[in-house]
Amino acid sequence: MPPAALFAAATLTPALLLAAGGTLGGAWLIAAALTLTVFSALIDQALRRLGARPTPTAAPGAWADTLSATLALSHFALLALGIAAVTGATGLASWERVLAFFAFGLFMGQVSNSNAHELIHRSTRPLRALGRWVYISLLFGHHASAHPKVHHRYVATPDDPNSARLNESYYRFALRAWLGSFRAGLAAEREKLARGGKPRWQNPYIEYIAGAAALLALSTLAFGPAGLAAHIGLAAYATAQLLMSDYVQHYGLSRARLPNGKYEPVSDAHSWNAPHVFSSLMMLHAPRHSDHHAHPSTPYPALTLPPPAPMLPGPLPSMATLALMPRLWKRVMNPRVARLHASAPNPSAAAAPSGQIARA
Template sequence: MALFALASGLPAGLIALAALLGGGWVWLPFLYMAFLTVMLDQIIPLVAPEAPEGAEFPAADALLVALGLAHLCLLPLVVHAVAGQNGLSMGQRVLLFFGAGLWFGQVANPAAHELIHRGNRWMFRLGVAVYGSVLFGHHASAHRLVHHVHAATATDPNTARAGEGFWRFAPRAWTGSFRAGWQAESARQARRGGLHPYATYLGLGLGSLIAGAMIAGLPGVLVWAGLAAHVQLQLLLADYVQHYGLTRATLPDGRLEPVSDRHSWNAPQWYSSALMLNAPRHSDHHAHPARPYPALRLPGRDQAPRLPYPLPVCATLALSPRLWRRVMGPRLAEWQRQSGTDRG
């Protein structure tokens, strides 16, 4: 837990200092998120040990809550620093925008992801608030009710097809998950009644943009929306990378095989995994969605496919579809051959 807290919490403190003090401080969160994490992964080629089966982590949820609350505090602070009237130069504003945006996308997003999987309703609501603040509230429904049910099938909007470039995948995934989440929640509401969750999501999004306007007028709205788009881009990149080209087989009785370890790409690097709350151990999360993130397992190389580089690096490569296909095409084909899932 100490590593999770240090890796994910330290940049939050750096962002706060950068937003409040400006000057050279704006370099620190950007360098931490963009370079230091990857350097530590490479310099120290360590795979974090797995927790004993049944181990409990009473501090795990406390860290999630702290990160969720930090996000809700830092987002308006960063908007004020980037869009408001202060002594920051344009270059400093850009550095702060991207440094903070990387933390919102790579730390606050995994924290919100964990929060919406927790059974405690207040933790779930905090996760919804985090997603709502970046105008992506519907992910709280689509991820749980659609992605976890249909992952690695053509029915799941957030599973990338083999050969599909990210820039084609992203709009399909965004609109498809919005619609599929709406349909799933509407079916639930027909049985349970009450306020439709999408009303909450839309309300949180509108309230966030109003907060941006109150902070710094139109520039505040634009910066808030820009940060939200930056976060959404990173979330979609993570989905794209972690399920790229992997499909579930159809069984003799016509049903799809259950989701297993081989239907997610994983990454073993220690520091980026700690930063992202073990999100790169994606197979075990799909197998055990309620398992605490410190206890997630890393499947063996013969059980699940592994990414060639840390998850943030692979997400960056995916921005160039041609480069991505060059890197991942042979690896996907080899995994399909090895696991007997090559469809020819």
């Protein structure tokens, strides 16, 4: 099957199921939720046991941008439908409304977030704007500034709020990363404006905040206070998954400080990756994280899995679930960080900023 068909099937199938589930409920919503959770995990493990290799690198072509634009536009429609479904405006039963919250939130957290991340790295303004507005709709617009200007520059250092420290729980990390990325991105944008001698009103944070406020107002006008609550809830759930991806993909990894005071260059060793087939397709190769940090502008079909890069023991969504249980997470991941630490040419390159490795 051509790469275009594989990516389209993995990403658009849950979107179509949600489109049906938001109005019809029942089996459609159940199918959407299972596709994004149980089915994804089972097919990943089944394909791995059958010896299936990760999808090969493919030339992106125009289809990659077309799929990303389609997913972004679908996101806005699904967000509106999700808010309507959760508030009961589409006539769903109480249990269906609860299921709709989790199913729509999972799609936005795993697919919409991954796609928006891809779009903000594109070179064309319309595509970047689409990605930016996906984040704005999820009340996380500052990520469009903080991610390329802070995270990519300072990843795996104490200066990056989105790099998880060794022994830091996800819950502690999430609050630090949200607030820290907002402040760091704002500082980066102010510095950029000052360097270029541009007025403060050109700061994109105005767009992020005003855009989010306008969309929340629309949700309130359309569905009342319940619509406002549903929008905030879905955005918070999706954003929590984005922060979880950052947590899992950089946990315990750090760059060494060189004698000149600078940090060593970013390498394959500074991101965790996952070779699992289905979840990687569904998340537009986001689990191929080392190559993304090495080549941020590379379109998702062309990302590779460098052989020496650290590999997660399970698919990214499964590891995200494990991270919700800090003790089990440390038991699984800390020994792996320790082995990277021991095998690194410069041990401090794999050491975590928080210090000693906890015993499993």
